[in-house]
Amino acid sequence: MSKPLFSEFMLHRLVCDRHIQSCAWFMDIDGTLLDLAPSPDRVHVPESLLWALGQIAQSPQHRIALISGRALSDIQQRFAPLPLIFSGNHGAEYQAGPEHWTHENVQAFGRHHDAIAKALAPLRQEFSGLFIEDKTYSFSVHYRQVAAAEGPAVARRVREAMTGIEAIEIVPAKLCWEIRPKPGPTKADAVHVLWQRVQAILPSPTLAVVIGDDRTDEDAFAALPSAVTIHVGDGPTTAQWTLPSPAAVRALLQHTAQHLTTFFSC
Numbered sequence: 294m295s296k297p298l299f300s301e302f303m304l305h306r307l308v309c310d311r312h313i314q315s316c317a318w319f320m321d322i323d324g325t326l327l328d329l330a331p332s333p334d335r336v337h338v339p340e341s342l343l344w345a346l347g348q349i350a351q352s353p354q355h356r357i358a359l360i361s362g363r364a365l366s367d368i369q370q371r372f373a374p375l376p377l378i379f380s381g382n383h384g385a386e387y388q389a390g391p392e393h394w395t396h397e398n399v400q401a402f403g404r405h406h407d408a409i410a411k412a413l414a415p416l417r418q419e420f421s422g423l424f425i426e427d428k429t430y431s432f433s434v435h436y437r438q439v440a441a442a443e444g445p446a447v448a449r450r451v452r453e454a455m456t457g458i459e460a461i462e463i464v465p466a467k468l469c470w471e472i473r474p475k476p477g478p479t480k481a482d483a484v485h486v487l488w489q490r491v492q493a494i495l496p497s498p499t500l501a502v503v504i505g506d507d508r509t510d511e512d513a514f515a516a517l518p519s520a521v522t523i524h525v526g527d528g529p530t531t532a533q534w535t536l537p538s539p540a541a542v543r544a545l546l547q548h549t550a551q552h553l554t555t556f557f558s559c
């Protein structure tokens with residue numbers, strides 16, 4: 294069943310109904326803030342998005358965390374020096390101001406890293422267009438450029454290649470298989486950890502807004518019972534609301550940035 298469409302009017306209503314004094318934004322990147330592109334390095338980060346994020350992040354009543362499957366260094370390259378909090382590799386690594394840390398499970402994944410890379414390598418020869426993104430604390434096997442008819446064979450070969458490698462899980466994303474540590478971290482860990490941090494510094498009560506588009510974001514949607522959860526695009530989701538596209542998410546942020554002075558006025 295499709296979920297109701299979210300809007301800036303709904304956001305304002307929630308702020309007023311719950312007497313909200315501050316807002317914590319937890320947002321995914323690919324397919325949520327940014328339009329999907331043929332390959333990870335070809336995404337376009339609109340100047341207007343950087344402007345909106347910068348304006349919102351400067352407000353003492355807002356904090357923005359970008360929680361992505363991308364590596365932290367990749368995220369920083371695209372969004373620093375905006376004063377945002379970043380979490381890369383599905384909650385495995387973090388940057389908040391001068392503080393940098395990793396989740397405790399990354400050591401365990403590190404022990405399997407080379408075995409995973411070696412087992413996946415033959416797939417590049419087997420499927421024309423297949424691309425493996427080694428992000429140190431997780432891998433993405435991209436098949437956006439592989440013939441659509443070969444999709445099921447890619448899935449089967451990824452599963453076969455990972456057979457016998459412990460402490461990992463294979464999670465579907467957008468024309469990509471994510472290989473990440475099991476158990477976790479997931480984006481739920483990132484939301485939990487960062488929610489504790491921002492709640493401690495923001496005026497109370499704080500509204501948590503979680504926005505994402507793929508299977509890995511479902512973990513983030515489940516993290517906080519009181520959060521406003523918004524799924525971007527079509528497909529099944531546990532989120533409460535939907536927005537049709539990354540452009541609609543950017544429009545929501547643009548509107549928020551342009552109305553910061555009245556955001557909490559009811």
Ligand SMILES: O=P(O)(O)OC[C@H]1O[C@H](O[C@H]2O[C@H](CO)[C@@H](O)[C@H](O)[C@H]2O)[C@H](O)[C@@H](O)[C@@H]1O
Nearest residue numbers: 322323329330331332333361362363437467469
């Ligand atoms: O958690 P996210 O911020 O949504 O990151 C998920 C993965 O996104 C990237 O791959 C996806 O976007 C690419 C660029 O649009 C696209 O070419 C690919 O097909 C998508 O799966 C990124 O490359 C991965 O590392 C992220 O895990």
